[in-house]
Amino acid sequence: MKKTYSAKPSEVTRRWVLIDASEAPLGRISTTIATYLTGKNKPMYTPHIDCGDYVVVINASKLVVTGNKLKDKMYYRYSGFPGGMREMTLEQKLEKDPTDVITLAVKGMLPKNKLVPERLARLRVFAGEEHGHTAQQPQKVEVKRG
Numbered sequence: 001m002k003k004t005y006s007a008k009p010s011e012v013t014r015r016w017v018l019i020d021a022s023e024a025p026l027g028r029i030s031t032t033i034a035t036y037l038t039g040k041n042k043p044m045y046t047p048h049i050d051c052g053d054y055v056v057v058i059n060a061s062k063l064v065v066t067g068n069k070l071k072d073k074m075y076y077r078y079s080g081f082p083g084g085m086r087e088m089t090l091e092q093k094l095e096k097d098p099t100d101v102i103t104l105a106v107k108g109m110l111p112k113n114k115l116v117p118e119r120l121a122r123l124r125v126f127a128g129e130e131h132g133h134t135a136q137q138p139q140k141v142e143v144k145r146g
């Protein structure tokens with residue numbers, strides 16, 4: 001009789017992955033990043049154990065979006081006070097902080113559980129071509145364009 005394999009935290013090996021945000025649209029990049037952060041690309045994936053990898057994203061300022069999303073996609077913040085609703089378009093958000101756009105998109109695609117902060121801590125997003133993780137030798141991953 002075969003038993004279901006369940007990964008243990010001591011068995012998890014993490015590798016470093018490099019993704020270029022200028023190669024594919026935001027949604028494709030975000031789903032790929034979320035897959036690597038959760039570890040769903042590994043055969044040892046276990047839902048309650050964090051098996052994911054470290055992900056380094058470069059060129060966040062050259063982010064690709066399709067259609068009219070630059071003007072139509074909105075980001076909302078609410079302070080909790082009357083009249084405290086603040087909104088920004090994707091274009092304004094990219095000008096202010098391009099790394100935040102990718103981080104928010106990936107956060108929305110991760111499962112809503114206790115592992116989210118730990119997974120997001122392994123996501124490193126950089127606006128330009130340079131990143132500070134060359135010592136970890138991240139492996140470049142191609143994202144399908146669609």
